[in-house]
Amino acid sequence: MKKKLLKIAGILLFLFLAVLIGLPFLLEAKIGDLIKNNVNSNINGELGFSEASLSLISSFPNAEVSIDEVYLLNKQPFEGDTLFSAGLVELKLGLGELFKSAGEPISIKRLFIDKARLNIKVDESENANYDIGTASGTETEESSDSGFTFAMDSYEIRDSEIRYLDQASGIGLELVELNHKGSGDLSLEQSELQTNTTALVSFNMDSTNYLDKNPVSLEALFGIDLKENKYSFLKNEAVINQLPLIFEGFVQLHEDHQEVALSFKTPSSDFKNFLALVPENYTSSIEGVKTEGNFEVAGSINGRVDDTHIPKLDISLKSHNASFKYPDLPKAVTNINIDAEIKNNSGKTEDTFVDIKKASFNIDKDHFALASRITELTGNTRVNAELKGNMDLSNISKAYPMPESMDLKGILIADVSTAFDMASIEKKQYQNTRTIGTLNLRDFQYSGTELKTPLNIQGANITFSPDNVILNALDGKLGQTDFGVSGSLENLLGFAFNDEKIEGNFKMYSKNFEVVDFMVDEEVPESEAGTTSGSSERIKIPAFLDCFIAARADRVVYDNLNLNNVSGNLIVKDETVTLQNLRSDLFGGSIGLAGSVSTKEETSSFDMDLSMSDLNIGQSFASLDLFKTLAPLASALQGKITSDINISGNLKEDMTPNLASISGDLLAKIFATEVDAQKAPLLSALDSKLSFLDTKDLNLQDLKTALSFENGTVKVKPFTINYNDIAVEVAGGHSFDQKLAYTATLQVPAKYLGNEVNNLIAKIDEQELENLTIPVTANIGGGYTSPEVSTDLTSGVKQLTAQLVDIQKKKLINQGKDGAKDLLGGLLASNNSSQDSTTTESDEPAVKQVLGGILGDSETQKDSTVAQKDSVKTKDPIKDAAKEVLGGLFSRKKKSKKDSVN
Numbered sequence: 062m063k064k065k066l067l068k069i070a071g072i073l074l075f076l077f078l079a080v081l082i083g084l085p086f087l088l089e090a091k092i093g094d095l096i097k098n099n100v101n102s103n104i105n106g107e108l109g110f111s112e113a114s115l116s117l118i119s120s121f122p123n124a125e126v127s128i129d130e131v132y133l134l135n136k137q138p139f140e141g142d143t144l145f146s147a148g149l150v151e152l153k154l155g156l157g158e159l160f161k162s163a164g165e166p167i168s169i170k171r172l173f174i175d176k177a178r179l180n181i182k183v184d185e186s187e188n189a190n191y192d193i194g195t196a197s198g199t200e201t202e203e204s205s206d207s208g209f210t211f212a213m214d215s216y217e218i219r220d221s222e223i224r225y226l227d228q229a230s231g232i233g234l235e236l237v238e239l240n241h242k243g244s245g246d247l248s249l250e251q252s253e254l255q256t257n258t259t260a261l262v263s264f265n266m267d268s269t270n271y272l273d274k275n276p277v278s279l280e281a282l283f284g285i286d287l288k289e290n291k292y293s294f295l296k297n298e299a300v301i302n303q304l305p306l307i308f309e310g311f312v313q314l315h316e317d318h319q320e321v322a323l324s325f326k327t328p329s330s331d332f333k334n335f336l337a338l339v340p341e342n343y344t345s346s347i348e349g350v351k352t353e354g355n356f357e358v359a360g361s362i363n364g365r366v367d368d369t370h371i372p373k374l375d376i377s378l379k380s381h382n383a384s385f386k387y388p389d390l391p392k393a394v395t396n397i398n399i400d401a402e403i404k405n406n407s408g409k410t411e412d413t414f415v416d417i418k419k420a421s422f423n424i425d426k427d428h429f430a431l432a433s434r435i436t437e438l439t440g441n442t443r444v445n446a447e448l449k450g451n452m453d454l455s456n457i458s459k460a461y462p463m464p465e466s467m468d469l470k471g472i473l474i475a476d477v478s479t480a481f482d483m484a485s486i487e488k489k490q491y492q493n494t495r496t497i498g499t500l501n502l503r504d505f506q507y508s509g510t511e512l513k514t515p516l517n518i519q520g521a522n523i524t525f526s527p528d529n530v531i532l533n534a535l536d537g538k539l540g541q542t543d544f545g546v547s548g549s550l551e552n553l554l555g556f557a558f559n560d561e562k563i564e565g566n567f568k569m570y571s572k573n574f575e576v577v578d579f580m581v582d583e584e585v586p587e588s589e590a591g592t593t594s595g596s597s598e599r600i601k602i603p604a605f606l607d608c609f610i611a612a613r614a615d616r617v618v619y620d621n622l623n624l625n626n627v628s629g630n631l632i633v634k635d636e637t638v639t640l641q642n643l644r645s646d647l648f649g650g651s652i653g654l655a656g657s658v659s660t661k662e663e664t665s666s667f668d669m670d671l672s673m674s675d676l677n678i679g680q681s682f683a684s685l686d687l688f689k690t691l692a693p694l695a696s697a698l699q700g701k702i703t704s705d706i707n708i709s710g711n712l713k714e715d716m717t718p719n720l721a722s723i724s725g726d727l728l729a730k731i732f733a734t735e736v737d738a739q740k741a742p743l744l745s746a747l748d749s750k751l752s753f754l755d756t757k758d759l760n761l762q763d764l765k766t767a768l769s770f771e772n773g774t775v776k777v778k779p780f781t782i783n784y785n786d787i788a789v790e791v792a793g794g795h796s797f798d799q800k801l802a803y804t805a806t807l808q809v810p811a812k813y814l815g816n817e818v819n820n821l822i823a824k825i826d827e828q829e830l831e832n833l834t835i836p837v838t839a840n841i842g843g844g845y846t847s848p849e850v851s852t853d854l855t856s857g858v859k860q861l862t863a864q865l866v867d868i869q870k871k872k873l874i875n876q877g878k879d880g881a882k883d884l885l886g887g888l889l890a891s892n893n894s895s896q897d898s899t900t901t902e903s904d905e906p907a908v909k910q911v912l913g914g915i916l917g918d919s920e921t922q923k924d925s926t927v928a929q930k931d932s933v934k935t936k937d938p939i940k941d942a943a944k945e946v947l948g949g950l951f952s953r954k955k956k957s958k959k960d961s962v963n
Contacts, residue, residue: 096128106144106193107134123170126152139182139190147221148176170213177221185228217242230439235263237274247285253295254283277301281308290314294323303337306358318367330355332383335399354383354397364408374405374413392460396423411440424460427452447478454505471505471518477525479554486555491527494554498525514540514578529553532567540578541618544571556605565608574627575618600716601636602660608633621684622647629654636661640669648684650675650701658712665712673704678731690720690797691727691768691775693845697744698761699735704728720797724771731764743801743841743848759784773797786810788834799845808834835861 100108111130133145153171182190218241225234238261245254258279264272281297293311300306310323327334335356360376378401386393400418414436421430433446454469463469477498485493505518522533530550537544548567555561610631617624629643637659644653656669673681682688682696687708689696710723736744736759748755760783767778779792787810793803810833843849 096126104133104193105136107136108132109134110150123153123155126154128152135190135193138184138186138188142180142182142190143178144180144190144193146178147174150174172213172216174218175220177218179221179223181223181225183227183229187229213247215242215244231266233263233265236260237263245285250286250288252285252287254285256281256283275302284311298328299325302339304334304358305337310362318365318370320364321366321372322363324359324361326359327357330357332356332380332385332397334358335380335383335397336385349388350385351388352383352385354380356380356383356399360403370408371405371410371413373408374403376403377401386460387462390460390462392424392456394422394424394460396421398422411437413438424452424456427456441482441484443480443482445480448475450475468508468515469506472501472503473505474501475499479525481554483558486559486561489552489555491554495527496525496554497527499523500525512539541573541575542571542578543573544569560605562605562607565606565610567608567610569610569612571612571614571617573616573618574614577618600660600665600714602633602638602658604636604661606633607635617645624652647673648677648680650677650703652676658716665714665716666710667712667718668709669707671704671706671708673702673706675701675703678702691770692729693795693799694743695731697736698731700761701732703730703732721773724769726767726769728767729765731761731766736761742846743850746848746850747805747839747841755784768794770797777803793841795845801841801843801845801848803841805839805841807837807839809837810834833861833864 096113097108109132110128112128114127114129116125116127128150129148131145131147131150132143135142135144151171151173152169154169180190218239221239221241223234223236223239225232227233238259240260241256241258243254243256246252247254256279258277258281260277261274262272262277263270263274277300279297279299281299282295284291284293284295286292291311291313294308297308298305299308305328306325307328308323308325310321312323313320332352332354333350333356336350336352357379358377360374362372362374364370364372366372378399380397380399383397384393384395385397398419398421401416401420402418403413403415405413414434415438416435417431417433419430419432421428423429427450429450429452431446431448433444435445436443450473452473454471454473457463457469458467475498477496477500479494479496481494481496485491500521500523502518502521505521506515508515516537516539518535518537521535521537524531524533528551530553532546532548532550535546546567546569548565551564552561553563556563608631610633612627612629612631614627615625617627624645624647627643627645630641632639632641637657639657640654642653643655644651651674653672654669656667658667659665678695678698678700681702682692682698687706695702704727706725706727708723708725710725711719713719764780764782766780769776769778774794774796776794777792779790781788781790783789788808790806790808791803793801795801795803838853840851840853841848842851
């Protein structure tokens with residue numbers, strides 16, 4: 062019997078294990094649909110996930126559901142927005158919950174969420190993206206039994222983020238690196254929940270940051286009354302930065318409002334509480350800091366919260382005659398007095414105000430005091446403030462730990478008061494505001510990582526008036542650059558409080574202005590090495606600036622350029638700098654510049670007109686990369702250049718031109734007195750290719766040329782230069798990487814063609830042949846440093862032949878056949894008047910041969926012997942002679958002078 066029972070028990074155990082192992086595979090398909098249907102049927106949104114899995118063995122007798130890559134998408138009016146996402150959601154629930162139908166509620170015992178992102182948004186019409194519950198009424202009553210119920214004993218949220226943005230009120234709240242966990246029996250009507258929370262909190266309102274990733278922690282025991290919807294603080298301690306706070310009270314939820322009754326205070330009155338409010342980045346460790354006096358934070362938040370009310374507020378910060386001293390710093394901050402409060406006595410949002418009755422301190426004999434009252438915070442905000450101070454700025458770092466990158470020196474004397482309301486600023490009714498006072502700064506010095514050398518202000522004097530801020534004088538130095546500035550600023554309040562543009566009008570003068578002093582070499586981390594420039598942030602002209610600057614400098618140094626007597630106007634507006642009438646002396650001449658640089662679009666751009674007069678060519682092309690790109694050949698010239706250039710294109714992130722994008726045109730007049738072929742490989746190649754050409758004798762005086770450039774290519778309009786009595790027409794272009802594509806057509810006079818052609822021309826005895834020129838084309842390719850030059854004789858041969866034939870035809874027509882015979886007889890026979898038959902017989906074929914060469918064998922040959930000789934003749938003597946002579950022009954210079962020019 063025992064064996065039988067054991068056998069049955071073994072079979073049952075086997076079946077039970079088989080069910081535990083096999084059931085998840087059977088139910089996993091159902092799990093996903095079960096979760097989606099229960100959630101999606103109760104929300105105006107869409108829940109989805111990549112995978113859902115089920116485990117029974119490790120969590121028995123419960124089931125554990127894991128859901129990966131969860132997302133919850135909004136529908137109208139936030140369609141497409143992700144309200145919630147998470148890398149992983151794990152649910153622990155009873156085994157029986159798996160067998161419920163899609164309409165039945167599911168009870169969850171434990172919840173774990175990892176890497177969640179909750180994005181809460183309220184638009185300008187006050188629609189909230191979290192309001193995704195289905196419509197109330199009959200449908201709600203019918204579906205009230207569906208969804209999820211919570212009977213949890215624990216839950217945890219790890220490494221998550223919550224972002225809240227209210228576009229209607231301009232309030233933003235952000236919690237990052239959020240870790241929260243709680244434990245308690247939430248299935249009871251009344252229970253206690255033990256929680257632990259850490260996060261970095263940021264809070265801003267109307268573009269002002271009040272908290273910026275400040276560390277916050279809260280360890281609290283809450284009393285939960287689910288029947289009354291009441292949540293109470295039992296035992297707790299919160300820490301903001303390093304300031305501890307203790308809370309008491311409760312929050313109770315009603316159908317149409319919430320009731321709040323909370324109070325908080327610091328557990329002690331030690332002045333270290335004040336230092337704990339300041340972010341650690343600016344205070345170093347407060348351990349070991351010696352303090353005297355007190356600092357207390359206390360407050361209460363009580364009242365009703367609904368669409369028209371907020372709780373009444375009474376929050377105070379107080380300190381009297383306190384001091385502190387860091388152990389490793391030589392000076393102390395003393396006579397610290399703080400009396401500030403935040404209040405709302407009515408529960409109406411517009412009645413909230415901040416009153417800083419006093420905030421003052423001393424460092425040695427230096428004194429600083431501030432008083433301010435800000436009312437109607439959520440309505441037409443009104444500000445009334447006074448600031449007075451007389452401080453040696455170097456004492457700040459001697460009493461308070463400043464960032465290592467910040468080093469301040471100088472004497473600041475300030476006495477400024479202001480009173481205004483935001484409505485007047487928005488309407489530009491500055492007559493309703495009052496800002497008066499003075500600010501003086503002398504012997505100021507600032508060192509920071511954003512500056513290559515310290516900034517020194519010898520003196521600055523500023524006067525505040527209701528209409529503007531007047532910069533009476535500011536004299537300073539940065540590196541080798543000195544500067545003096547005066548002028549005025551308008552709309553300072555609109556800029557500070559209403560995101561409006563700041564308007565200015567300034568004059569600036571400098572004896573020596575070196576641009577490199579304002580540039581900092583950016584250190585790229587090793588991890589970023591090799592990345593493209595697109596990964597770095599490009600330089601932007603501030604959109605809030607609307608300024609006119611009249612500038613003058615005796616000397617400006619930019620890169621390797623020394624500009625003298627610089628003057629001009631700069632207009633900064635709409636993310637664009639416009640240059641007007643900018644003039645300077647440079648390279649023995651003068652330049653004028655007008656145009657603009659804009660960073661408004663996604664890609665920065667520029668458009669400039671540059672006028673140059675009598676610049677030294679050698680210095681210009683040695684120093685200006687633009688000239689090297691547009692006209693590299695000019696680097697071999699010595700003399701003067703006058704030019705007008707229009708150029709536009711895009712700028713790279715470091716504000717240097719993107720050569721592939723630039724386009725424009727150039728018109729230049731060159732007064733060259735010397736050519737150095739050794740500086741231009743192209744000239745050397747031409748010199749060696751053409752036997753009669755010596756490039757140092759090229760006449761470039763008063764040369765005018767024009768070119769255009771676009772898409773990385775320069776196109777040169779045809780222009781003519783002279784070498785002795787040879788005219789050379791140049792046309793073509795080159796690429797920015799100096800690939801050449803030019804033609805040079807030389808009109809070569811006949812006298813360079815050798816004795817044979819010159820003798821022939823003399824015998825023809827035609828006056829128009831005295832100025833006969835032959836076109837010879839030189840094709841220039843390859844690169845600028847390794848040019849390739851080839852010559853084309855075809856057109857020259859054809860033109861020479863055609864000219865001679867045409868002249869002879871005209872003479873034959875005009876003089877008749879007898880005249881032609883006399884002429885030919887005179888060319889080939891002696892002046893002997895006798896008609897020796899032997900001589901006639903020997904000269905006649907030669908006469909016919911020359912005539913045939915000139916006329917292309919147009920005469921009919923009657924003599925059979927002559928005809929037979931002519932029938933086997935295949936060469937054109939004049940064409941062959943022309944080819945031979947022209948070919949000699951391009952051989953290396955080996956012929957004697959008697960073979961070249963007669």
